[in-house]
Amino acid sequence: MNKNDLSIFEEIESSVRSYVRGFPTVFTKAKGYQMWDEAGKEYIDFFSGAGALNYGHNDPKMKQKLIEYLMSDGVTHSLDMATSAKRDFLKKFNDVILKPRNLNYKVMFPGPTGTNTVESALKLARKVTGRTDVISFTNGFHGMTIGSLSVTGNASKRAGAGIPLNHTVTMPYDNFVNDEMDTLDYLERFLEDNGSGVDTPAAMILETVQGEGGINAARFDWIKRVDEICKKYSILLIIDDVQAGVGRTGPFFSFEPAGIEPDIICLSKSIGGYGMPLALTLFKPELDIWNPGEHNGTFRGNNPAFITATESLSYWEDKSFEESINAKSEKITKFLQSIVDKYPELEGNVRGRGFMQGIECGVDGLASKVAEESFNRGLIMETSGVNDQVFKLFPPLIIDDAGLEKGFKIIEESVKSLISAEELVAN
Template sequence: MVNHDLKIFEELESNVRSYVRSFPTVFKKAKGYKMWDIDGKEYIDFFSGAGALNYGHNDEKMKQKLVEYILSDGITHSLDMASEAKASFLKKFNDVILKPRGMNYKVMFPGPTGTNTVESALKLARKVTGRTNVISFTNGFHGMTIGSLSVTGNSSKRKGAGIPLQHVVTMPYDNFVSEKLDTVEYLDRFLEDNGSGVEIPAAMILETVQGEGGINAASFEWLRRIEAICQRWGIILIIDDVQAGVGRTGTFFSFEKAGIKPDIVCLSKSISGYGLPLALTLIKPELDIWNPGEHNGTFRGNNPAFITATEALTYWEDESFEKSIAEKSEKITEFLNQIVDKYPELNGEVKGRGFMQGISTPVEGLASDIAAKAFESGLIMETAGPEDEVFKLFPPLTISHEGLEKGFKVIEESVRSLVSTKQPIAN
């Protein structure tokens, strides 16, 4: 294979490219929690494909199943026709994930991306209720197609639509204003007051931990109260678990510890286990009122992804896997708290939950500089938040304790080298 430098991307790829600007090298190989570029430089991956690689790169068992399937001329493309690969996935997902958690959902396969599952959820909620509007929350991110973008908070991404984004009311997320403002009471008041100008919506859509929005974690109590409001008014509750799900926050579904039962759940990113495109929309059976083909897509039957997704679920057959996530999550939290305490110049705040954590700093440009410095030192990490004020840790769930420690060391060295050059902002 011919080695290319970055010039080919600058010359031939659209200006819309983004991650190549944050990680300016040409990657060639990846395994587990490591990546290598064409010069052989090794990187620790604390990015995990923005949450699409929760099991790391090129998992051996998934790779073996995938190669066997391809070599046996297994079906690659079948739209939503019945296939052996799909049947195996549906059965295992039901047996390993849904049944043990007392969940009863029909599984819909929309197009194979996160925004596809969100679009299908919004469409179904409107069909079920006969209502038009949707309530979303500040700093939420749900995708880049028009419907998903309408419930996304980021102003620069919204502007990219080029048209007005309508039929959505944005309400404050947990602690968006301050700890003093009860945002659930605020929301409820709008719904119950006929003079508020806010109609009862078809749905509410939210992330339990907001990834792109700044690693903001809603309290379990807040989530339970939101669910109660939805039940009171007959509003469809949609949980977007595209990034926070599949173990990223500690449990398979991010909302499990809150004890809520969403009407619709959106999954994508790591559900295939291998980084192959796949998305699911989980629907309570009584809401599954679709007409055949009413929502479809050419690539909603990604059989190779079913193969790896089925194998990925074997991780969840063993309770020790979830326990290991919890143990390593505590290690991440402890490290971040130590960084905040040790480097007061950050004026930092630890945010998030599980393997979805980071540090927010109000010092302008510091989070981005720390991520850039870490990349120079061999660690891939991105930023989040409306001002890129959070540097976030997204290592694969399967990373070893040794791998975590290596990453921690690079991050601390990056922080130490930069905090003295930036002026802190007073509280």
């Protein structure tokens, strides 16, 4: 068989496959912030499993803990039965994450994916309030199952549902209209006027930084006012931290700098630590009105994920870890701004915060070309936004300065080559 032969995927696998189209090679090995394909080519990973690999590939301590657990015949599948692996995770999550932040939440294990935690959050909000509707925001993305799609903004993804998506109201996200308009004035006007046609919803759901929607970062004062509006009208606030959480924007929870305590928090992706499937739904104790088994899932007791997740929390026992994220985040911002300034042909704007940043390109199709050229040169990076207008940097949080610089160099070389090619065509 030829190395990097993709024919079996084209022959057998469904046309729904997507990432293999953007990264057309056969990967065989991964470590830290690097991946290698079948031919031995090395890639810098600025993708991190779409945010599921915040601690990089094959973290040695997590790997060792997982191997030891498997070799000792540790329980793999247990639904929601009590196991030592789950107990250890709950204790460490409470001790390392919740208590130091003075947060008091019940922890629910839905199915192991991001859309599972969102579905459980929506269901709980409706059960607690007795109301039907949920307010979501423009360009939001919350998952691909029916409930999650109903609060997702992307038209093409919504169309995939095949049925009307009801009982949701979409409101403008921060700066959706322009920089001057306070979109929350608009939202609150609907809530306070009985003639608006908008009933008081069960909940509002939002991402503090919209990953798939174009790396749109809400201002902290905007997030804080959303929280205040929710309290004023007895609406539950759901923060979807599936992608923006677990350090991706700096702090463990992306909403921490806004000084709020959401009613419900959705976590998945990197909460498993090692890329293992795991999801949590956190909610304030007074909301815990579930009947036993009222929401469940066969794979909610993923014990190998508890093992790696528990070990991953050790990073957060040392304050220097978060400090290193913030320091490297500044390097990312500085680099992206330099690209925008040096190459005005991009018509670029820097978006996002933390390790969740990118450049929105005003030239149609250019962001996708940058990502493609970067891949050809040995860097894995994807695009986001309704028109794929943003190329986004999602390196693992553990990447060192040398790794960042290597990635920066490839991106700049890619931008420069594309702009030079465009100028040649124009001439």
